[in-house]
Amino acid sequence: MKAVVNRIIPFSSVDGPGNRTAVFLQGCNINCKYCHNPETRKLCxxxxxxxxxxxxxxxxxxxxxxxxxxxxxxxxxxxxxxxCPHDSSPRTLEMTPEEVYEKVKKQIPFIRGISVSGGECMLWPEFLTELFRLARKDGLGTLIDSNGMVSFEDYPELMEVSDGVMLDIKAFEAFEHEKVTGFRNEMVLKNAVYLAKTSKLYEVRAVIVPDLYDTEKSIREMGDFLAPYLKINDIRVKIIAYRPMGVREEYSHYQVPDQKYLSYLADILREKGFQHITLI
Ligand code: SF4
Ligand code: SF4
Known part of the structure:
Protein backbone atom coordinates (compact mmCIF):
# COMPACT_ATOMS: atom_id res chain seq x y z
CA MET A 1 0.00 0.00 0.00
CA LYS A 2 1.21 3.51 -0.77
CA ALA A 3 0.42 7.05 0.36
CA VAL A 4 1.15 10.34 -1.37
CA VAL A 5 3.86 12.05 0.66
CA ASN A 6 4.18 15.83 0.50
CA ARG A 7 7.41 16.04 2.47
CA ILE A 8 9.48 14.54 5.25
CA ILE A 9 11.20 16.84 7.75
CA PRO A 10 14.04 14.85 9.34
CA PHE A 11 14.16 16.87 12.58
CA SER A 12 11.25 18.80 14.05
CA SER A 13 10.84 20.10 17.58
CA VAL A 14 7.32 21.47 17.07
CA ASP A 15 5.45 18.28 16.16
CA GLY A 16 5.21 16.56 19.52
CA PRO A 17 7.66 15.90 22.37
CA GLY A 18 11.40 15.97 21.72
CA ASN A 19 13.10 15.77 18.40
CA ARG A 20 10.97 13.94 15.85
CA THR A 21 10.82 13.19 12.18
CA ALA A 22 7.67 14.76 10.74
CA VAL A 23 5.94 13.21 7.75
CA PHE A 24 3.33 15.20 5.81
CA LEU A 25 0.82 13.29 3.70
CA GLN A 26 -1.04 14.82 0.79
CA GLY A 27 -4.78 15.46 0.67
CA CYS A 28 -7.33 16.89 3.08
CA ASN A 29 -11.03 16.39 3.78
CA ILE A 30 -11.85 19.93 4.97
CA ASN A 31 -10.99 23.44 3.81
CA CYS A 32 -9.72 25.71 6.60
CA LYS A 33 -9.73 29.32 5.56
CA TYR A 34 -6.47 29.92 7.42
CA CYS A 35 -4.66 26.87 6.02
CA HIS A 36 -1.00 27.83 5.69
CA ASN A 37 -0.12 24.79 3.55
CA PRO A 38 -2.91 24.94 0.95
CA GLU A 39 -0.72 23.00 -1.49
CA THR A 40 -1.27 19.90 0.67
CA ARG A 41 -5.06 19.96 0.27
CA LYS A 42 -5.59 18.02 -2.94
CA LEU A 43 -4.00 15.26 -4.95
CA CYS A 44 -2.36 16.41 -8.19
CA CYS A 84 -1.20 25.36 -9.05
CA PRO A 85 -4.93 25.99 -9.57
CA HIS A 86 -5.84 22.80 -7.65
CA ASP A 87 -4.26 23.38 -4.19
CA SER A 88 -1.71 20.69 -4.92
CA SER A 89 2.00 20.23 -5.49
CA PRO A 90 4.02 18.44 -8.16
CA ARG A 91 6.73 17.68 -5.61
CA THR A 92 4.86 14.81 -3.97
CA LEU A 93 5.90 11.18 -4.07
CA GLU A 94 3.91 7.96 -3.83
CA MET A 95 5.69 5.92 -1.19
CA THR A 96 5.18 2.70 0.75
CA PRO A 97 5.45 2.72 4.57
CA GLU A 98 8.74 0.84 4.17
CA GLU A 99 10.15 3.53 1.86
CA VAL A 100 9.13 6.30 4.25
CA TYR A 101 10.54 4.39 7.21
CA GLU A 102 13.88 3.96 5.44
CA LYS A 103 14.14 7.76 5.51
CA VAL A 104 12.98 8.00 9.13
CA LYS A 105 15.49 5.37 10.26
CA LYS A 106 18.45 7.51 9.22
CA GLN A 107 17.70 9.88 12.10
CA ILE A 108 17.92 7.17 14.80
CA PRO A 109 19.28 7.71 17.52
CA PHE A 110 18.75 11.46 17.22
CA ILE A 111 14.96 11.34 17.27
CA ARG A 112 12.50 10.32 19.92
CA GLY A 113 9.71 9.52 17.54
CA ILE A 114 7.74 10.13 14.41
CA SER A 115 4.75 12.44 13.90
CA VAL A 116 2.52 12.22 10.87
CA SER A 117 0.53 15.18 9.67
CA GLY A 118 -0.90 16.50 6.41
CA GLY A 119 -3.08 17.54 4.70
CA GLU A 120 -5.03 15.05 6.78
CA CYS A 121 -3.05 11.91 7.51
CA MET A 122 -6.13 9.95 8.64
CA LEU A 123 -7.09 9.67 4.98
CA TRP A 124 -4.32 7.05 4.86
CA PRO A 125 -5.05 4.88 7.95
CA GLU A 126 -3.65 1.55 6.67
CA PHE A 127 -0.43 3.27 5.59
CA LEU A 128 -0.16 4.93 9.00
CA THR A 129 -0.70 1.64 10.82
CA GLU A 130 2.11 -0.03 8.91
CA LEU A 131 4.49 2.92 9.27
CA PHE A 132 3.89 3.07 13.03
CA ARG A 133 4.42 -0.68 13.37
CA LEU A 134 7.84 -0.27 11.80
CA ALA A 135 8.67 2.73 14.01
CA ARG A 136 7.58 0.93 17.18
CA LYS A 137 9.84 -2.03 16.42
CA ASP A 138 12.77 0.38 16.76
CA GLY A 139 11.35 1.91 19.94
CA LEU A 140 10.24 5.18 18.34
CA GLY A 141 7.22 7.14 19.56
CA THR A 142 4.27 7.53 17.18
CA LEU A 143 1.94 10.52 17.07
CA ILE A 144 -0.88 11.51 14.72
CA ASP A 145 -1.66 15.15 13.92
CA SER A 146 -5.29 15.30 12.77
CA ASN A 147 -8.30 17.51 12.12
CA GLY A 148 -10.45 14.78 13.69
CA MET A 149 -12.87 14.33 10.81
CA VAL A 150 -12.25 10.57 10.46
CA SER A 151 -13.42 8.24 13.24
CA PHE A 152 -10.42 6.92 15.21
CA GLU A 153 -12.62 4.28 16.79
CA ASP A 154 -12.91 2.61 13.37
CA TYR A 155 -9.16 1.91 13.29
CA PRO A 156 -8.34 -0.08 16.46
CA GLU A 157 -5.14 -1.52 14.95
CA LEU A 158 -3.86 1.99 14.28
CA MET A 159 -4.78 3.12 17.78
CA GLU A 160 -2.84 0.18 19.19
CA VAL A 161 0.40 1.35 17.59
CA SER A 162 -0.18 5.10 18.14
CA ASP A 163 1.02 6.87 21.28
CA GLY A 164 -1.62 9.51 20.80
CA VAL A 165 -3.23 12.20 18.72
CA MET A 166 -2.67 15.93 18.43
CA LEU A 167 -6.24 16.94 17.63
CA ASP A 168 -7.39 20.23 16.11
CA ILE A 169 -10.54 21.71 17.57
CA LYS A 170 -10.92 24.48 15.06
CA ALA A 171 -14.06 25.85 16.72
CA PHE A 172 -16.28 24.31 19.38
CA GLU A 173 -19.71 25.19 17.98
CA ALA A 174 -20.63 23.17 14.89
CA PHE A 175 -21.80 26.21 12.91
CA GLU A 176 -18.57 28.06 13.67
CA HIS A 177 -16.49 25.02 12.69
CA GLU A 178 -18.42 25.06 9.42
CA LYS A 179 -17.59 28.75 8.99
CA VAL A 180 -13.88 28.02 9.46
CA THR A 181 -13.59 24.74 7.57
CA GLY A 182 -16.72 24.23 5.47
CA PHE A 183 -17.77 21.26 7.67
CA ARG A 184 -19.51 20.69 11.00
CA ASN A 185 -17.55 19.13 13.88
CA GLU A 186 -19.67 16.41 15.48
CA MET A 187 -17.04 13.82 14.51
CA VAL A 188 -14.20 15.94 15.95
CA LEU A 189 -15.90 16.14 19.35
CA LYS A 190 -16.80 12.43 19.28
CA ASN A 191 -13.15 11.69 18.55
CA ALA A 192 -12.00 14.01 21.36
CA VAL A 193 -14.08 12.05 23.89
CA TYR A 194 -13.00 8.66 22.52
CA LEU A 195 -9.33 9.66 22.57
CA ALA A 196 -9.52 11.23 26.04
CA LYS A 197 -11.24 8.14 27.48
CA THR A 198 -8.59 5.88 26.00
CA SER A 199 -5.71 8.17 27.12
CA LYS A 200 -4.74 8.88 23.52
CA LEU A 201 -5.55 12.60 23.46
CA TYR A 202 -2.00 13.89 23.60
CA GLU A 203 -2.87 17.49 22.76
CA VAL A 204 -5.68 19.67 21.44
CA ARG A 205 -4.91 22.60 19.19
CA ALA A 206 -6.91 25.74 18.51
CA VAL A 207 -5.98 28.38 15.93
CA ILE A 208 -7.18 31.75 17.15
CA VAL A 209 -8.76 33.96 14.48
CA PRO A 210 -10.98 36.48 16.27
CA ASP A 211 -12.27 37.88 12.95
CA LEU A 212 -13.53 34.47 11.89
CA TYR A 213 -15.28 32.96 14.92
CA ASP A 214 -16.00 33.70 18.59
CA THR A 215 -12.65 32.50 19.90
CA GLU A 216 -13.22 33.23 23.59
CA LYS A 217 -16.56 31.40 23.66
CA SER A 218 -15.02 28.51 21.76
CA ILE A 219 -12.10 28.16 24.19
CA ARG A 220 -14.46 28.35 27.19
CA GLU A 221 -16.77 25.71 25.77
CA MET A 222 -13.90 23.47 24.71
CA GLY A 223 -12.45 23.75 28.22
CA ASP A 224 -15.78 22.84 29.87
CA PHE A 225 -16.21 19.93 27.46
CA LEU A 226 -12.76 18.41 28.00
CA ALA A 227 -12.07 19.27 31.67
CA PRO A 228 -13.92 16.18 33.02
CA TYR A 229 -11.41 13.99 31.14
CA LEU A 230 -8.33 15.55 32.74
CA LYS A 231 -8.65 12.90 35.46
CA ILE A 232 -8.04 10.19 32.86
CA ASN A 233 -5.81 11.96 30.38
CA ASP A 234 -3.44 14.91 30.96
CA ILE A 235 -4.57 16.93 27.94
CA ARG A 236 -2.09 19.47 26.66
CA VAL A 237 -3.44 22.51 24.82
CA LYS A 238 -1.71 24.49 22.11
CA ILE A 239 -3.18 27.93 21.42
CA ILE A 240 -1.93 29.12 18.06
CA ALA A 241 -2.23 32.69 16.77
CA TYR A 242 -3.49 33.01 13.21
CA ARG A 243 -0.72 34.26 10.93
CA PRO A 244 -1.14 35.14 7.27
CA MET A 245 2.08 33.44 6.03
CA GLY A 246 1.28 30.93 3.30
CA VAL A 247 -2.48 31.55 3.59
CA ARG A 248 -4.44 31.91 0.34
CA GLU A 249 -4.78 35.57 -0.59
CA GLU A 250 -8.55 35.74 -0.09
CA TYR A 251 -8.12 34.67 3.54
CA SER A 252 -4.92 36.52 4.42
CA HIS A 253 -6.57 39.71 5.71
CA TYR A 254 -7.60 38.53 9.19
CA GLN A 255 -6.13 40.34 12.16
CA VAL A 256 -3.31 38.56 14.01
CA PRO A 257 -4.21 38.22 17.71
CA ASP A 258 -1.60 39.51 20.18
CA GLN A 259 0.15 37.51 22.90
CA LYS A 260 -1.85 39.30 25.60
CA TYR A 261 -5.09 37.91 24.18
CA LEU A 262 -3.60 34.42 23.85
CA SER A 263 -2.51 34.59 27.52
CA TYR A 264 -6.04 35.63 28.47
CA LEU A 265 -7.40 32.54 26.69
CA ALA A 266 -4.79 30.36 28.40
CA ASP A 267 -5.90 31.71 31.81
CA ILE A 268 -9.48 30.69 31.04
CA LEU A 269 -8.26 27.11 30.49
CA ARG A 270 -6.01 27.15 33.56
CA GLU A 271 -9.01 28.04 35.69
CA LYS A 272 -10.72 24.93 34.35
CA GLY A 273 -7.79 22.73 35.37
CA PHE A 274 -5.61 22.55 32.25
CA GLN A 275 -1.97 22.72 33.26
CA HIS A 276 0.04 22.28 30.10
CA ILE A 277 -0.74 25.15 27.76
CA THR A 278 1.56 26.38 25.03
CA LEU A 279 1.10 29.66 23.19
CA ILE A 280 2.46 30.03 19.68
S1 SF4 B 1 0.69 20.21 -9.16
FE1 SF4 B 1 0.97 20.91 -11.30
S2 SF4 B 1 0.15 19.24 -12.54
FE2 SF4 B 1 -0.56 18.88 -10.46
S3 SF4 B 1 -2.58 19.85 -10.35
FE3 SF4 B 1 -1.10 21.41 -9.69
S4 SF4 B 1 -0.52 22.57 -11.53
FE4 SF4 B 1 -1.55 20.68 -12.20
S1 SF4 C 1 12.26 24.72 -9.07
FE1 SF4 C 1 10.43 24.02 -10.13
S2 SF4 C 1 9.77 22.21 -8.96
FE2 SF4 C 1 11.20 23.32 -7.66
S3 SF4 C 1 9.90 24.67 -6.40
FE3 SF4 C 1 10.53 25.88 -8.22
S4 SF4 C 1 8.87 25.57 -9.68
FE4 SF4 C 1 8.65 23.98 -8.13
Whole structure:
Protein backbone atom coordinates (compact mmCIF):
# COMPACT_ATOMS: atom_id res chain seq x y z
CA MET A 1 0.00 0.00 0.00
CA LYS A 2 1.21 3.51 -0.77
CA ALA A 3 0.42 7.05 0.36
CA VAL A 4 1.15 10.34 -1.37
CA VAL A 5 3.86 12.05 0.66
CA ASN A 6 4.18 15.83 0.50
CA ARG A 7 7.41 16.04 2.47
CA ILE A 8 9.48 14.54 5.25
CA ILE A 9 11.20 16.84 7.75
CA PRO A 10 14.04 14.85 9.34
CA PHE A 11 14.16 16.87 12.58
CA SER A 12 11.25 18.80 14.05
CA SER A 13 10.84 20.10 17.58
CA VAL A 14 7.32 21.47 17.07
CA ASP A 15 5.45 18.28 16.16
CA GLY A 16 5.21 16.56 19.52
CA PRO A 17 7.66 15.90 22.37
CA GLY A 18 11.40 15.97 21.72
CA ASN A 19 13.10 15.77 18.40
CA ARG A 20 10.97 13.94 15.85
CA THR A 21 10.82 13.19 12.18
CA ALA A 22 7.67 14.76 10.74
CA VAL A 23 5.94 13.21 7.75
CA PHE A 24 3.33 15.20 5.81
CA LEU A 25 0.82 13.29 3.70
CA GLN A 26 -1.04 14.82 0.79
CA GLY A 27 -4.78 15.46 0.67
CA CYS A 28 -7.33 16.89 3.08
CA ASN A 29 -11.03 16.39 3.78
CA ILE A 30 -11.85 19.93 4.97
CA ASN A 31 -10.99 23.44 3.81
CA CYS A 32 -9.72 25.71 6.60
CA LYS A 33 -9.73 29.32 5.56
CA TYR A 34 -6.47 29.92 7.42
CA CYS A 35 -4.66 26.87 6.02
CA HIS A 36 -1.00 27.83 5.69
CA ASN A 37 -0.12 24.79 3.55
CA PRO A 38 -2.91 24.94 0.95
CA GLU A 39 -0.72 23.00 -1.49
CA THR A 40 -1.27 19.90 0.67
CA ARG A 41 -5.06 19.96 0.27
CA LYS A 42 -5.59 18.02 -2.94
CA LEU A 43 -4.00 15.26 -4.95
CA CYS A 44 -2.36 16.41 -8.19
CA UNK A 45 -4.69 16.05 -11.18
CA UNK A 46 -1.74 16.05 -13.62
CA UNK A 47 -3.03 19.15 -15.45
CA UNK A 48 0.55 20.15 -16.35
CA UNK A 49 0.09 23.87 -15.58
CA UNK A 50 3.12 23.97 -13.28
CA UNK A 51 5.48 22.19 -15.70
CA UNK A 52 5.88 25.16 -18.06
CA UNK A 53 6.37 27.60 -15.17
CA UNK A 54 9.21 25.81 -13.40
CA UNK A 55 12.29 28.04 -13.91
CA UNK A 56 14.72 25.20 -13.18
CA UNK A 57 13.43 22.48 -15.49
CA UNK A 58 12.70 20.26 -12.50
CA UNK A 59 9.26 19.30 -13.80
CA UNK A 60 8.37 17.40 -16.94
CA UNK A 61 5.40 15.57 -18.38
CA UNK A 62 6.14 11.86 -18.69
CA UNK A 63 4.91 9.61 -21.49
CA UNK A 64 2.35 8.26 -19.01
CA UNK A 65 0.83 11.77 -18.82
CA UNK A 66 2.03 12.22 -15.25
CA UNK A 67 4.16 15.07 -13.96
CA UNK A 68 7.67 13.92 -13.11
CA UNK A 69 9.67 15.80 -10.50
CA UNK A 70 13.48 15.87 -10.41
CA UNK A 71 14.52 16.89 -6.87
CA UNK A 72 18.14 17.36 -7.99
CA UNK A 73 17.14 20.25 -10.26
CA UNK A 74 14.61 21.89 -7.92
CA UNK A 75 15.72 25.25 -6.49
CA UNK A 76 12.83 25.37 -3.96
CA UNK A 77 11.39 28.57 -5.45
CA UNK A 78 7.80 27.39 -4.77
CA UNK A 79 6.60 28.79 -8.11
CA UNK A 80 4.82 25.51 -8.84
CA UNK A 81 2.75 25.51 -5.66
CA UNK A 82 1.85 29.19 -6.01
CA UNK A 83 0.49 28.75 -9.51
CA CYS A 84 -1.20 25.36 -9.05
CA PRO A 85 -4.93 25.99 -9.57
CA HIS A 86 -5.84 22.80 -7.65
CA ASP A 87 -4.26 23.38 -4.19
CA SER A 88 -1.71 20.69 -4.92
CA SER A 89 2.00 20.23 -5.49
CA PRO A 90 4.02 18.44 -8.16
CA ARG A 91 6.73 17.68 -5.61
CA THR A 92 4.86 14.81 -3.97
CA LEU A 93 5.90 11.18 -4.07
CA GLU A 94 3.91 7.96 -3.83
CA MET A 95 5.69 5.92 -1.19
CA THR A 96 5.18 2.70 0.75
CA PRO A 97 5.45 2.72 4.57
CA GLU A 98 8.74 0.84 4.17
CA GLU A 99 10.15 3.53 1.86
CA VAL A 100 9.13 6.30 4.25
CA TYR A 101 10.54 4.39 7.21
CA GLU A 102 13.88 3.96 5.44
CA LYS A 103 14.14 7.76 5.51
CA VAL A 104 12.98 8.00 9.13
CA LYS A 105 15.49 5.37 10.26
CA LYS A 106 18.45 7.51 9.22
CA GLN A 107 17.70 9.88 12.10
CA ILE A 108 17.92 7.17 14.80
CA PRO A 109 19.28 7.71 17.52
CA PHE A 110 18.75 11.46 17.22
CA ILE A 111 14.96 11.34 17.27
CA ARG A 112 12.50 10.32 19.92
CA GLY A 113 9.71 9.52 17.54
CA ILE A 114 7.74 10.13 14.41
CA SER A 115 4.75 12.44 13.90
CA VAL A 116 2.52 12.22 10.87
CA SER A 117 0.53 15.18 9.67
CA GLY A 118 -0.90 16.50 6.41
CA GLY A 119 -3.08 17.54 4.70
CA GLU A 120 -5.03 15.05 6.78
CA CYS A 121 -3.05 11.91 7.51
CA MET A 122 -6.13 9.95 8.64
CA LEU A 123 -7.09 9.67 4.98
CA TRP A 124 -4.32 7.05 4.86
CA PRO A 125 -5.05 4.88 7.95
CA GLU A 126 -3.65 1.55 6.67
CA PHE A 127 -0.43 3.27 5.59
CA LEU A 128 -0.16 4.93 9.00
CA THR A 129 -0.70 1.64 10.82
CA GLU A 130 2.11 -0.03 8.91
CA LEU A 131 4.49 2.92 9.27
CA PHE A 132 3.89 3.07 13.03
CA ARG A 133 4.42 -0.68 13.37
CA LEU A 134 7.84 -0.27 11.80
CA ALA A 135 8.67 2.73 14.01
CA ARG A 136 7.58 0.93 17.18
CA LYS A 137 9.84 -2.03 16.42
CA ASP A 138 12.77 0.38 16.76
CA GLY A 139 11.35 1.91 19.94
CA LEU A 140 10.24 5.18 18.34
CA GLY A 141 7.22 7.14 19.56
CA THR A 142 4.27 7.53 17.18
CA LEU A 143 1.94 10.52 17.07
CA ILE A 144 -0.88 11.51 14.72
CA ASP A 145 -1.66 15.15 13.92
CA SER A 146 -5.29 15.30 12.77
CA ASN A 147 -8.30 17.51 12.12
CA GLY A 148 -10.45 14.78 13.69
CA MET A 149 -12.87 14.33 10.81
CA VAL A 150 -12.25 10.57 10.46
CA SER A 151 -13.42 8.24 13.24
CA PHE A 152 -10.42 6.92 15.21
CA GLU A 153 -12.62 4.28 16.79
CA ASP A 154 -12.91 2.61 13.37
CA TYR A 155 -9.16 1.91 13.29
CA PRO A 156 -8.34 -0.08 16.46
CA GLU A 157 -5.14 -1.52 14.95
CA LEU A 158 -3.86 1.99 14.28
CA MET A 159 -4.78 3.12 17.78
CA GLU A 160 -2.84 0.18 19.19
CA VAL A 161 0.40 1.35 17.59
CA SER A 162 -0.18 5.10 18.14
CA ASP A 163 1.02 6.87 21.28
CA GLY A 164 -1.62 9.51 20.80
CA VAL A 165 -3.23 12.20 18.72
CA MET A 166 -2.67 15.93 18.43
CA LEU A 167 -6.24 16.94 17.63
CA ASP A 168 -7.39 20.23 16.11
CA ILE A 169 -10.54 21.71 17.57
CA LYS A 170 -10.92 24.48 15.06
CA ALA A 171 -14.06 25.85 16.72
CA PHE A 172 -16.28 24.31 19.38
CA GLU A 173 -19.71 25.19 17.98
CA ALA A 174 -20.63 23.17 14.89
CA PHE A 175 -21.80 26.21 12.91
CA GLU A 176 -18.57 28.06 13.67
CA HIS A 177 -16.49 25.02 12.69
CA GLU A 178 -18.42 25.06 9.42
CA LYS A 179 -17.59 28.75 8.99
CA VAL A 180 -13.88 28.02 9.46
CA THR A 181 -13.59 24.74 7.57
CA GLY A 182 -16.72 24.23 5.47
CA PHE A 183 -17.77 21.26 7.67
CA ARG A 184 -19.51 20.69 11.00
CA ASN A 185 -17.55 19.13 13.88
CA GLU A 186 -19.67 16.41 15.48
CA MET A 187 -17.04 13.82 14.51
CA VAL A 188 -14.20 15.94 15.95
CA LEU A 189 -15.90 16.14 19.35
CA LYS A 190 -16.80 12.43 19.28
CA ASN A 191 -13.15 11.69 18.55
CA ALA A 192 -12.00 14.01 21.36
CA VAL A 193 -14.08 12.05 23.89
CA TYR A 194 -13.00 8.66 22.52
CA LEU A 195 -9.33 9.66 22.57
CA ALA A 196 -9.52 11.23 26.04
CA LYS A 197 -11.24 8.14 27.48
CA THR A 198 -8.59 5.88 26.00
CA SER A 199 -5.71 8.17 27.12
CA LYS A 200 -4.74 8.88 23.52
CA LEU A 201 -5.55 12.60 23.46
CA TYR A 202 -2.00 13.89 23.60
CA GLU A 203 -2.87 17.49 22.76
CA VAL A 204 -5.68 19.67 21.44
CA ARG A 205 -4.91 22.60 19.19
CA ALA A 206 -6.91 25.74 18.51
CA VAL A 207 -5.98 28.38 15.93
CA ILE A 208 -7.18 31.75 17.15
CA VAL A 209 -8.76 33.96 14.48
CA PRO A 210 -10.98 36.48 16.27
CA ASP A 211 -12.27 37.88 12.95
CA LEU A 212 -13.53 34.47 11.89
CA TYR A 213 -15.28 32.96 14.92
CA ASP A 214 -16.00 33.70 18.59
CA THR A 215 -12.65 32.50 19.90
CA GLU A 216 -13.22 33.23 23.59
CA LYS A 217 -16.56 31.40 23.66
CA SER A 218 -15.02 28.51 21.76
CA ILE A 219 -12.10 28.16 24.19
CA ARG A 220 -14.46 28.35 27.19
CA GLU A 221 -16.77 25.71 25.77
CA MET A 222 -13.90 23.47 24.71
CA GLY A 223 -12.45 23.75 28.22
CA ASP A 224 -15.78 22.84 29.87
CA PHE A 225 -16.21 19.93 27.46
CA LEU A 226 -12.76 18.41 28.00
CA ALA A 227 -12.07 19.27 31.67
CA PRO A 228 -13.92 16.18 33.02
CA TYR A 229 -11.41 13.99 31.14
CA LEU A 230 -8.33 15.55 32.74
CA LYS A 231 -8.65 12.90 35.46
CA ILE A 232 -8.04 10.19 32.86
CA ASN A 233 -5.81 11.96 30.38
CA ASP A 234 -3.44 14.91 30.96
CA ILE A 235 -4.57 16.93 27.94
CA ARG A 236 -2.09 19.47 26.66
CA VAL A 237 -3.44 22.51 24.82
CA LYS A 238 -1.71 24.49 22.11
CA ILE A 239 -3.18 27.93 21.42
CA ILE A 240 -1.93 29.12 18.06
CA ALA A 241 -2.23 32.69 16.77
CA TYR A 242 -3.49 33.01 13.21
CA ARG A 243 -0.72 34.26 10.93
CA PRO A 244 -1.14 35.14 7.27
CA MET A 245 2.08 33.44 6.03
CA GLY A 246 1.28 30.93 3.30
CA VAL A 247 -2.48 31.55 3.59
CA ARG A 248 -4.44 31.91 0.34
CA GLU A 249 -4.78 35.57 -0.59
CA GLU A 250 -8.55 35.74 -0.09
CA TYR A 251 -8.12 34.67 3.54
CA SER A 252 -4.92 36.52 4.42
CA HIS A 253 -6.57 39.71 5.71
CA TYR A 254 -7.60 38.53 9.19
CA GLN A 255 -6.13 40.34 12.16
CA VAL A 256 -3.31 38.56 14.01
CA PRO A 257 -4.21 38.22 17.71
CA ASP A 258 -1.60 39.51 20.18
CA GLN A 259 0.15 37.51 22.90
CA LYS A 260 -1.85 39.30 25.60
CA TYR A 261 -5.09 37.91 24.18
CA LEU A 262 -3.60 34.42 23.85
CA SER A 263 -2.51 34.59 27.52
CA TYR A 264 -6.04 35.63 28.47
CA LEU A 265 -7.40 32.54 26.69
CA ALA A 266 -4.79 30.36 28.40
CA ASP A 267 -5.90 31.71 31.81
CA ILE A 268 -9.48 30.69 31.04
CA LEU A 269 -8.26 27.11 30.49
CA ARG A 270 -6.01 27.15 33.56
CA GLU A 271 -9.01 28.04 35.69
CA LYS A 272 -10.72 24.93 34.35
CA GLY A 273 -7.79 22.73 35.37
CA PHE A 274 -5.61 22.55 32.25
CA GLN A 275 -1.97 22.72 33.26
CA HIS A 276 0.04 22.28 30.10
CA ILE A 277 -0.74 25.15 27.76
CA THR A 278 1.56 26.38 25.03
CA LEU A 279 1.10 29.66 23.19
CA ILE A 280 2.46 30.03 19.68
S1 SF4 B 1 9.90 24.67 -6.40
FE1 SF4 B 1 8.65 23.98 -8.13
S2 SF4 B 1 8.87 25.57 -9.68
FE2 SF4 B 1 10.53 25.88 -8.22
S3 SF4 B 1 12.26 24.72 -9.07
FE3 SF4 B 1 11.20 23.32 -7.66
S4 SF4 B 1 9.77 22.21 -8.96
FE4 SF4 B 1 10.43 24.02 -10.13
S1 SF4 C 1 0.69 20.21 -9.16
FE1 SF4 C 1 -1.10 21.41 -9.69
S2 SF4 C 1 -0.52 22.57 -11.53
FE2 SF4 C 1 0.97 20.91 -11.30
S3 SF4 C 1 0.15 19.24 -12.54
FE3 SF4 C 1 -0.56 18.88 -10.46
S4 SF4 C 1 -2.58 19.85 -10.35
FE4 SF4 C 1 -1.55 20.68 -12.20
Missing amino acids: VQCGTCVKKCPAGALSLGTDGKVAFDPAKCVQCDTCIHI
